[in-house]
Amino acid sequence: MVRRQKPRRKIDFTKLKQQLNKIKKFPKNNQFQKIKDYLTQKTTFILGLVILLICISLIFTSLFWRGIHVFEGNFTTEKISFIYAGNQDNKLFLNSIREIKKIELQSQQTLTLKGKFSSTSDAKLNQLQQITVKLTNAKSKLLLEPSEPKKPSEIELTEIRIQPNTEINQLTYNSYGDILSFCLDKGNNPEKLCLQTDTNSIDAAKSSPTKATKLGKLNLEIGSQPLKVNLEGYSIAELGKKDTPENPNPIEFIFTPQSSQFEFDLTPPTTLYINLPKVTPEVSSQWLRGNLAVENVRFTRSDRTGNVEDDLEISTILEGKVRMAEQELELKPNQFFITGKPGIELLAKMRVRSQAPQGLQVRFSGRSEGIEIGLDPNFIVDSIRPSFLAKYLTKDAISALISFCGGVAGALLPLLLAAKSDEEDSNNANSP
Template sequence: MIAAFLFIILFFYPVPTPFEGNIISEQVSFVYRGKPDKLFLNSMRELQRLEFEGIQEVEIFGEFRSAEKIEGLETLNQLTISLQYPDSKFILEGVGLDAASQLELDSLRLQPKTAVRQLTYYPERQELSFEMEILEDDKQQGEEQQIPVKLFVGENPLKVIVEGAYISQLDSDNTEDNLENQYRVRELEWTPWISELLLSFDRTTQVNIGLPEIEGNRDREWFWGNLAVTDVDFSRRLMRDDLDDTLEISTILEGQIHFLNQLLTLESEQFLILPEPSSIERLSRLELHPQSPPGLQVRLNGKTDRIAVGIDPNFPVSRLKSNVWEQRLPRELVGVLLTICSVAIGYLIPWIFT
C-alpha cells in the first residue's frame, strides 16, 4: 500500500530532464552566458555589403576620392571617422561587379553577457541582420567592454558611406558637435593600403551583412556554434505608441523537440513553451537554411521538467511533463505500474475502513 502511494506521488513529482531540438525560424534572440569571450561569426568571404550602426571611431588608410569634389580629399592618405550617435552608420560596399568581392568579415566575438537580438536571415535580399548589446550588469568595475569586429577589406576600391559622423581631416573643429552631423550622409571611394580593419563598438551595435550567393556548404562555418546561452526567444513583438498592449508572434517555421524519448513537432507560427527562460542552455549549431522554408536552422539543448507547443502560448495543444519514473523506466511500463497501483489502492482503501 505504501509502495503504491509512493509510486503515484513520485509520478507527479517533476524532475528536470535533458532535451534537444532542431528548429527552423525566421529569427532568434538569445543572451550569451559563457566565459570568456566566444567566436560567433567566422570567415564570411565575398560579402557584397557590410553595415554597422553604433558609436565608435574608425581609422582608415589609403587613397580617397569622391564625386562630391571634397576639397583636399585626394591629397589625404588617412581618415579618422568618429561615429558619434547610436544610429550613426559605417557602410562598406564593393565597387564594380567585374571581380569577386574581397570584403570579408573575419571574426566577430561575443563578450560575456552579450544579448544578440532579432538575428534574422532575409533570403529574398541575401542579408543577415542582428543587434548586439553588452548588458550593463556585466561590465567589469572600471573597465568598459566593447564589441570587437575584425575585417579584411582587400586591395580593390571600396565605397565607404558614413552617416552621423565627424571626420577630423575634413570637418572644422567647430562642427564636431554640430547636430547637422547627425543627418549628414557622405559617400567616398577608398582604395585600402592595409587589408585588415579592426572595429570596436561601445556596448551596442546593429549589423547588416550583404551575403554572397549560397552554394554548397560555404555557409557551414560562418556561425561557430556551441554557445552557452539563456533567454532564447523565437518570437517577434509588435507594439504601437498609442497602445500599451504588445502583440507577440511566433517566428518558428517548423521544428522538432526530442524529450522523454518522444518527439514534439512544431508547425509554422507555433510557440515553443518552456517554464523558465534558462531552460535552453546551449545553441549547439546555427546555420542558414536557404531551402524551403527559408530561415535560420537552430539546434539546441537544455533541461526542463515540461515542454508545451501551441499557436497561443496560454493554450498549448501538446505537452509533455517529466517525472521520477520517466527517467528510469520505459513509458509503457510506467503506465502499467500506475494502473496496477491505482487499482490496488482502490481495493485496499475500502478494505481498511471496513
C-alpha cells in the first residue's frame, strides 16, 4: 500500500513582502531605535577613547619610563676595585702564577721557616735550622726572591681563594716592573684599612668587634732554590730580635728551604706585590679568574694630599667600549664610567694586557636604567638611557610604533572632541 505524500506548503511571498513593508514603516523615533543609536554612538566613542589612551600611554612610556636594562663592556684600565658578592666560599681569584721574580706580602702573619740560613749580619742565625717569624702588624713585610736572579725562579703562587664580601682594592698592573698588586679588605669596611698608612689606626680598627677574621687563603710554593728574604715589622724569638717603628731593625738573609709549601690566612688588610714573569696573552689569561659576582665596581684611584677635602678621584680607564639596548659608547682615556643601581654585577673575564695600552683588560656585564661617560662625573658628555620598550622592541620598531601612535592620536583627538560636542548639543536640544 503506497502512502500518499502531503503536498509541500508554498511560501507566500506576497504576505512576507507585506510584513517587511510594515516593519519599514515603523516610526523613526521609536524607543528601540533611540537605544540602538545611543549604544552605537557610545561604543564608537569609548573604543576611540581607549585607542587614544593606549597611544598616549605608549608615547609617555617611551619618553619617561626607563626600566632596567642589561649592559656589557670591555675596558682596559690601570686599576680596578670591587667587592666579591657571590655566595661561594673559597672562590678562586688568582691561579698558578709560576716563575715569580719577587713577591712581597704585607700582613699580620706567623710563619715557620725550616732549612739552612746564611746571614752576614747575624752569625747566630747561621747555626739555626728553624725560626718562627711573627709579622707583628698589617704593614709588616715579607719579601722573597731568588738569591741568584739569573736562574729561573721556582716561586709559584699556587692560588688565592677569597670569601664572600671580600674587597679587592686597587688591583693594578704596573707594566714598568711587570708588577701585579692589590689589597684585600672587608667589603664596605667603614675603616677602609687598605687606604690607611698609620699602623696604630689599622690595629685599633682590627681590634673592633666588627672586624673580619678571615678573607681567604694564599697558597705559596717556594721550591728548593736559595732565596733572599727581607723582613720588616717582625719579631724572631730564636734570635731575640724584632723590628718596630721605635727601634727599626730590618733583616736580610739567605734561606734554603727544607719545606717548600706555605699557606697563609689572609686577614684585613693584606697587600701583595707580585713581580710577574714574562707576560704573554696565553699565560696571563689564566692568572686572574673571571666569572666573579661583584658589586661596587670602581675604575678610579684617589689622589690624596693628607687633607680629605683636597682628595681627588681620578679615572683609571685607558680605553673601552660599552653596549646597551643596541647602542654603543666608546670611552677615551681617563673618562669616568657612571651607572645607576645595581650597576656592574659580573666580571666575566680579567687578564693582564702587556700590549699598548698596558693595563688590566676587564670584560663585564650588569644592569641599570642608563649609563653615562665624561671626563668629570658632574659633566656628562654622552649617555645611553633607553626606554622601557627597548627591552622588547628594536630601536627602529620603537620609532615606527611611536610615529604610528602619534598619527593615530592626532587623528582621533579632534574627532572625539567633535563627537562629544555634538552629543552635548543634542542633549541640550532635547532637554525641556
